[in-house]
Amino acid sequence: MTGASVEVVDDAGLVRLAAGRGIPGQLAFEQLVDRHQQWLVRLLLHLLGNQSDAEDVGQEVFIRAFLAIENCRDGNRFRGWLRVIARRLAFNHRRDAKTRSQYEERSGLLANKSVAPASGQVEGRDLLKHTLGELSYPYREIMVLRFVEELPLKEIAAVLEVGESAAKMRLSRARAEFQRVFAKKGGTRGDS
């Protein structure tokens, strides 16, 4: 549904309109989609490491958000609210994909499984992506939230739905693991 315009500029106003439902609500939510789609797909791409998965999950995130928009109590923090939904769905998607691939592996369906490049074969962005790809998912997730999304610890804890001290400990371990894998792949502190 497109065509009509909704004259509300900030997220809070759009969320309020969207929660009012009806056609104006739908149009307001479509504006939120326009506003946040680029950021959302980028976040999911970094979490999942795959563009197609990121778009599939991104679509699901918007639909879930649309259905539950009444639960977004602070419209000014719509992005943060969307991030929590995205994180949950990315986690589920990854878990399902992992189960699927384990099944396929056992069935011998993954004959041409890709092999990560050996140390020294990748640089810059690829080096970083390969390093992230080797981290366990909880570590990858917290590294993305901290260093790509640049969230403070308090907000990371809220997104991960854990206490602040648990988030702090996980981040510390994730950093150490990142540093170890990054160095193993030939990365140095000067690689950026």
Place this chain on the structure above:
Amino acid sequence: METRDKLESDWIHSVFEVLREEVVSIAADFGDRVKGEIDQVAASQGIRPPSAAALLAAVAVESGKIATDLVRGTSPKDDEQASKPNAGKPEVETKQAHSAPKQSRED
């Protein structure tokens, strides 16, 4: 409380700069696909009422059916049969159609 300065002086933060600055090109029709899905969800879950255009179209169709029936002189009972592919065929076939289970009208 951690500060922005602390984050920016972190060497890992500078390593991640390449990802922060990365422009991700999403599929051109991504937004339209999302909106299409939302439209379907909204309609199917009764989140929004049918659009005015859809209501007018439905009224026009019904009015057309009524007008056709009036011209033909058929009774309201035949409404459903008139819209079926074998409507207007010889009387024998129409009677066969009448013997169809009544549930079809409720469907």
